[in-house]
Amino acid sequence: MIYLKSINWRHPRRKFKEAQSAQPKAKKGKINKPSKADRVLSFINKLYMIERQIKELSVDEKYQQRQQRGLPVLNKLKIYLENNQHKVPKDSLTGKAMTYLSNQWDKLNVYCSNGELNISNILAEKAIRPFVIGRKAWLFSDTPAGARASATHYSLIETAKAKANGLEPYDYLKQVLTALPYAESVEEIEALLPWNFKKTETAK
Secondary structure, three states: OOOOOOOOHHHHHHHHHHHHOOOOOOOOOOOOOOOOHHHHHHHHHHHHHHHHHHHHOOHHHHHHHHHHHHHHHHHHHHHHHHHHHHHHHOOOOOHHHHHHHHHHHHHHHHHHHHHOOOOOOOOHHHHHHHHHHHHHHHHHOHHHHHHHHHHHHHHHHHHHHOOOOOOOHHHHHHHHHHHHHHHHHHHHHOOOOHHHHHHHHHHO
């Protein structure tokens, strides 16, 4: 598994969308000139368009496409940011969005360095949301052993139902807990892990 320090392009995009929504409405019969938030969003939307177009490609092909198509857009956005950030009040919504984008720039661009990474980690965020919501209740686990047992069960359930494995958690746990007492080797235990279990079930 690859771990690289990256963050979600959804976050700066949302900040610029908020700045865009706060813009004064055009007077009747007139059209507002594109704002700085509009301009930045156009760059970000191009990055997302590229990702939609290459989503079915292999890891290596995604990397190549990002190098050829994504990086030029990022470079233009970087230049625009450097030339315009000082022209916007820092405490405005656009100013705050630009500051955030500038501060997180290196982390935001990590996805271009590896085809296995995504421009958005929304799936990971959705996966951990139940735990973020429930974590206050889990502070009251009676014992360290109970907390470890809970963590093990939560990990198995979330991994089983993740898109990568697509198992129904209840059925998976029922079959695993039935088979586990009879597993006598490391290989037999590892065969019950969600990613191996799926392959075993498919082969039957």
